[in-house]
Amino acid sequence: MLKFIKSFGLGLLYMLLSPFLLLILLAFALYGIFNFFLVLGQGLVRFFKGQPFFPPFEEDEKAERMLNRGLEEKAETAPVAGTSAGTTNVYVQQNIYQGTAPTNSQVPPLPSARIPDIPGVDPKVIEDVSSKIPPLPQEAQYQQIEDAKPLLSENNEEEAIDLREDASDGQ
Amino acid sequence: MDNNDRKLLIALLVIFVVLFVVLGLIGMAVRKLMEIQGNRLDREMGKPARAGVVYDAASFKKLAGEKNRRIYFKESLIPFGLAFLGLLVFLIGNAITKEWDANLLGRFGTLFYRFDWNNPDNFHEFFGINIICRFPPLVEDAHGGLPYVDPSYWLAYTVVPIWGIALVYYLVVSLGFLSRLLRMNKRASTIYDHKLEDFNYYDAFALKGNPAKKKEADEASPSKE
Numbered sequence: 323m324l325k326f327i328k329s330f331g332l333g334l335l336y337m338l339l340s341p342f343l344l345l346i347l348l349a350f351a352l353y354g355i356f357n358f359f360l361v362l363g364q365g366l367v368r369f370f371k372g373q374p375f376f377p378p379f380e381e382d383e384k385a386e387r388m389l390n391r392g393l394e395e396k397a398e399t400a401p402v403a404g405t406s407a408g409t410t411n412v413y414v415q416q417n418i419y420q421g422t423a424p425t426n427s428q429v430p431p432l433p434s435a436r437i438p439d440i441p442g443v444d445p446k447v448i449e450d451v452s453s454k455i456p457p458l459p460q461e462a463q464y465q466q467i468e469d470a471k472p473l474l475s476e477n478n479e480e481e482a483i484d485l486r487e488d489a490s491d492g493q
Numbered sequence: 494m495d496n497n498d499r500k501l502l503i504a505l506l507v508i509f510v511v512l513f514v515v516l517g518l519i520g521m522a523v524r525k526l527m528e529i530q531g532n533r534l535d536r537e538m539g540k541p542a543r544a545g546v547v548y549d550a551a552s553f554k555k556l557a558g559e560k561n562r563r564i565y566f567k568e569s570l571i572p573f574g575l576a577f578l579g580l581l582v583f584l585i586g587n588a589i590t591k592e593w594d595a596n597l598l599g600r601f602g603t604l605f606y607r608f609d610w611n612n613p614d615n616f617h618e619f620f621g622i623n624i625i626c627r628f629p630p631l632v633e634d635a636h637g638g639l640p641y642v643d644p645s646y647w648l649a650y651t652v653v654p655i656w657g658i659a660l661v662y663y664l665v666v667s668l669g670f671l672s673r674l675l676r677m678n679k680r681a682s683t684i685y686d687h688k689l690e691d692f693n694y695y696d697a698f699a700l701k702g703n704p705a706k707k708k709e710a711d712e713a714s715p716s717k718e
Binding site: 326328329330331332333334335336337340346347350351354357358361362376379381382384385386388389 | 510512513514515516517518519520521540541543544545546547556559560562563565566569573663664666667668670671
């Protein structure tokens, strides 16, 4: 019932406002005709100059590059279990034992590393590779892995500022 | 007021209520369409805004406006194409039939019931204004106002629907342009908002690591403790 009354009220409102709304719409439609021929002319000029009819926006390309770079950085900084080549992990030593350090028997056992499922790679191969990596010292195993960098890192912000400056120079 | 008048009044009331409800539903559909078109602009501007390439309201509006115009052009291609096709059919058809001054809308209207709207008996003067007071009867012509098909009117039957569809399509496309324009202005004012409405210097970061200022602030406003 409430929905019905709402529809009724809106209908009444639209009935009263419809001439003005239509007038606004017609004004934009007229502008659209002008815009159509303007964009068509610009596109044709570009086309006959050998350029694409609709060249991609410079801002879109820059954004794409920056976001891709951000994702690459994120992928590089993210730790991958069972591999060592090409990755540099930063281990931050936590002072867990402030007082008397426990003996080895008091330290709870660490959970065993899970071998990731990589499509197309035999898990045994990964197991072999990971068995060849020497184990880290006990202290280093209690670590805090640095989180992956956010998408817009400080470097990227600096780069964005550079790009803005470049753009303003270009204008 | 006799019984017939009462029935007529109730029927009129029902008709008006149904009319307003239908209009309301059409309005809601239009608003939904506007929301969808607005979301399209959000998708288009998502990457540049998130990457910081567009860094203030002016640059946001500049890029969004350019993209909006381009989308408007692309979407207008279909209705403009249809209108152009209609024009071609109109020119070729009239070149064949030699009936350049034919009333196309009137001829197309033969496909529907035709009512005598201009009959002065339908109107009644009310405070000096002529108001329609009854539903008009069918026109009295050779077909009695009933629908019929005349094969010689083929040009009107072809051209009028094409132009009608093109017009409605173009108005919908224009509505989309307007929706994106409104969304662009809204986003430009919210994304780069500098309002300090909920910001308080002492609640935020100013006192952290600055005991002298904290002491000064405490002394200035002891009630805050």
